[in-house]
Amino acid sequence: MFEVLVYVYENYWRGDACPELPQLERKLNAIGFDADEIRDALLWLDGLNLAAQSTLWLDAAPTTRPDTTLPSFPATDSMRVYSVAEQNHLGAECLGFITFLESAGVLPPPMREVILDRAMAVSGEPMALDDLKIIILMVYWSFGEEPDTLVLDELYDDSAERIAH
Template sequence: MLDILVYLYESFRMAELAPDRDALEKRLFAAGFEEAHINATLDWFANLTSSAAHDRLAHAHYRHYAPEELESLNDACRDEISYLVGAEILDPESREWVISGLMALAGEDVEPDHVRWMTLIVLWSRGLIEHFTHLEEMLLNHEPGRLH
């Protein structure tokens, strides 16, 4: 899933410039991605881009992880998420989408790099990145704990 999302991010610097779903499916299949992965990823992406904001999340400052999240997201990943929230890069709703995306990476060992990429994908798709090149540089080329 993450490979497909990164491909979309790198191919369309603005999410709204991506072609319709049928054209995306054909393009992704031609790029060598499997149909089942394409459909699952595009379904998740469609939910992300079309979902309404949840008022209750605006005041959600603390996050308790469910047992399956604790199993999938190691301490380093949870620390990275916490850091991104503390640095005000992720708002609570974006944080939930990042966690949702990471949990959808079934069968993969999730690492802090996955957290950073998923953060870029979520912010990009929600139109929350004004200067994504700078944020991309900060997120993908920093040492853990040194994002400034």
């Protein structure tokens, strides 16, 4: 599935430039991707589209709910507590990377929640960091945003090839 997602990311520069899923499926079949991989990727992309649209809709909503004075989104100094299922599925390495992006100020809470939603939609425990990085790129892509250059470097970098100084 991740090979298909990488192909989509590299060939459609923004989420809104991507063709509708049936047309994309035909293109991916013509290229020669495995039918099961295409099906899994398209289901995942459909979930990504729904999550991104929901988040964009919430961003346009008022800052307070009508029945209360509580804010719609967490305050900037709030803390995200991960469920046991999220901890088991993502593992320490992936959770640490998400925390790194948040502390660097490049991952806002609504985008983080979409990343977590899409990561939890992928089977296998614990998730590989490289797979999480692809998910993060796809979430930025679906929001029509390009990550900061240093973030892109972290997302594309293969840490196994780094040389310690």
